[in-house]
Amino acid sequence: MLWFKWDLNLKIRLIGDSLFNMLFWMYFPFMTLYFSGAFGKSVASMLMMVPPLVGLFAGLFGGFLADRLGRRPAMLLGSILQSVMFAIFALSPSRWLDYIAYIGVGVGSSIFTPASSAMVADVTPEKDRRMVFATFVTGRNLGAVFGPALGSIFFINYRTELLWTCTLVTFLYFLAIYWKIRETLPASAGPAQEKGSMGSLIIRQFRNYGLIFKDPPFAVYIIAGIMVTIAFMQLDMYLAVYVKEYVPAQPLLSFGNWSFSLNSTGIFGWMIGLNGLLFVLCALPVTKLFEHWNDRNVFILSSALFGLGMFLMGFTTNVWLLLVFITVMTIGEVSRSPVTESFVSKYAPANARGQYMGASNLQYSLGRFIAPVTIFLSTWLPPLGVFGFIFFCTLASVVLYIVLFRILPETKPAQTENAGL
Structure with missing residues (x-):
C-alpha cells in the first residue's frame, strides 16, 4: 500500500508519531539517571517501577x-494530557513534581496508544495492515536511533528548552487531531450505548476486560507475548551486564599497525546502535519478505530467532560474533512487531478493537515487570545459565503460539463471541 494512497488520518499520524518519538528518545533514556541524581539510586529504582504499572491501567x-x-x-x-504534563515538567520547581509530571506523560501516552492502533486498523484494509504497521514501527524507531545521541546534548545542557519543545509539539499534534482527524469508530459501537453514572461505566469497563481475558485464544496470546517480552527486554538488562562484566576490550578493526579498539561499554553501544539501525532499515523489507507468511509462522520464527541469537551470545566474547548474533536477534524482533498489531486488529471485533489493543499491551507491561528476574538469576547462575533461561522463555512462547493457532479455528471468532462488549 503506497504512502500517497494512505488515508489522511494515517499520514498526519505517521508524521506526528515519528516526531514525538524522536523527542521521547531525547529524554526517556536519561530519566533514570536524572532521578537517581535527585533521590539516590535506591529510591529512584523503586520510583521507576511505578510508571509501567500506572501505564498498564491507563x-x-x-x-x-x-x-x-x-x-x-x-x-x-x-x-493534551502529555502537553500539559510536559509544561508542568518545564516549569516545575520540585523534583517530586518532575516525577509526577513524568508519570503523567506516560499516562497520556498509554491512553493515546490503543486508540491510535485501533484507528490504523479501522482505516486500513486487512491485507495492507502489516505494511502500514511496519511503516509506523520504522517511524517510531528513527527516534530510537537518533534521539539518544541528540538527547545527550539537549537533555543535559538544554533540558528546559527540550521540555518546552515537547510541550509545543504535543500541543500542535493535539490541534492537528482536533482539526484534521476524523472519527473512525464503527457504527456498532458509540457513545449512545453508554448510559449511567461514571461508577457504572468503570464497573462495565472491568467486566468487559474480564470477558476479554476469559477468551481462551486471546489469553494464550497474552501469555506467549509476556514470555517473549521477557526475552526482548534483556537487550537493556542482562545483555548490558554480560557485556560489561565478561566481554574484554578488543580491536574492532585493525590494519597493519593501526587498530580501532573498543572497551566493553563501547562494544555494548555498537550492539545497541546496530539493533536500532537494523530496526529502521529492515522493518519494511522484512515485513515485505514475510508478507505472504501466516501470522503463526511469523510469530514462531520471531521467537526462535531472537532466543537463538541471545543464547549463542553466552558462548562468545568476540565482538564480531556478538554483532552477528544481535543481527539474528534483530531480524526476529523486527519480523514480529507489525504482525502483533495486525493479529489483534483481525482477531478483535471492530466495536471492541480499542479494548483489545489496550489489553494486548499487558504483554509488554507484565513482561517488562518480570524481565529484571534475570539480574537476580545472574547472581548465582553463570552467563550460559541466564542465557539458557532467556532461550527457554522464547521456546515457551513458540509452544504457546503453536497451541494458540491450533485452538483458534476451534473457537468462535471474537467478532461473534464478544460482540456485546
Missing part, C-alpha cells in the same frame, strides 16, 4: 474510551 482505560467515546476523543485526551 492503557486499559484508553482502550475502553476508544471503543465507547471514540478513537478521536481518546487520542485528544492523551495528547
Whole structure:
C-alpha cells in the first residue's frame, strides 16, 4: 500500500508519531539517571517501577474510551494530557513534581496508544495492515536511533528548552487531531450505548476486560507475548551486564599497525546502535519478505530467532560474533512487531478493537515487570545459565503460539463471541 494512497488520518499520524518519538528518545533514556541524581539510586529504582504499572491501567482505560467515546476523543485526551504534563515538567520547581509530571506523560501516552492502533486498523484494509504497521514501527524507531545521541546534548545542557519543545509539539499534534482527524469508530459501537453514572461505566469497563481475558485464544496470546517480552527486554538488562562484566576490550578493526579498539561499554553501544539501525532499515523489507507468511509462522520464527541469537551470545566474547548474533536477534524482533498489531486488529471485533489493543499491551507491561528476574538469576547462575533461561522463555512462547493457532479455528471468532462488549 503506497504512502500517497494512505488515508489522511494515517499520514498526519505517521508524521506526528515519528516526531514525538524522536523527542521521547531525547529524554526517556536519561530519566533514570536524572532521578537517581535527585533521590539516590535506591529510591529512584523503586520510583521507576511505578510508571509501567500506572501505564498498564491507563492503557486499559484508553482502550475502553476508544471503543465507547471514540478513537478521536481518546487520542485528544492523551495528547493534551502529555502537553500539559510536559509544561508542568518545564516549569516545575520540585523534583517530586518532575516525577509526577513524568508519570503523567506516560499516562497520556498509554491512553493515546490503543486508540491510535485501533484507528490504523479501522482505516486500513486487512491485507495492507502489516505494511502500514511496519511503516509506523520504522517511524517510531528513527527516534530510537537518533534521539539518544541528540538527547545527550539537549537533555543535559538544554533540558528546559527540550521540555518546552515537547510541550509545543504535543500541543500542535493535539490541534492537528482536533482539526484534521476524523472519527473512525464503527457504527456498532458509540457513545449512545453508554448510559449511567461514571461508577457504572468503570464497573462495565472491568467486566468487559474480564470477558476479554476469559477468551481462551486471546489469553494464550497474552501469555506467549509476556514470555517473549521477557526475552526482548534483556537487550537493556542482562545483555548490558554480560557485556560489561565478561566481554574484554578488543580491536574492532585493525590494519597493519593501526587498530580501532573498543572497551566493553563501547562494544555494548555498537550492539545497541546496530539493533536500532537494523530496526529502521529492515522493518519494511522484512515485513515485505514475510508478507505472504501466516501470522503463526511469523510469530514462531520471531521467537526462535531472537532466543537463538541471545543464547549463542553466552558462548562468545568476540565482538564480531556478538554483532552477528544481535543481527539474528534483530531480524526476529523486527519480523514480529507489525504482525502483533495486525493479529489483534483481525482477531478483535471492530466495536471492541480499542479494548483489545489496550489489553494486548499487558504483554509488554507484565513482561517488562518480570524481565529484571534475570539480574537476580545472574547472581548465582553463570552467563550460559541466564542465557539458557532467556532461550527457554522464547521456546515457551513458540509452544504457546503453536497451541494458540491450533485452538483458534476451534473457537468462535471474537467478532461473534464478544460482540456485546
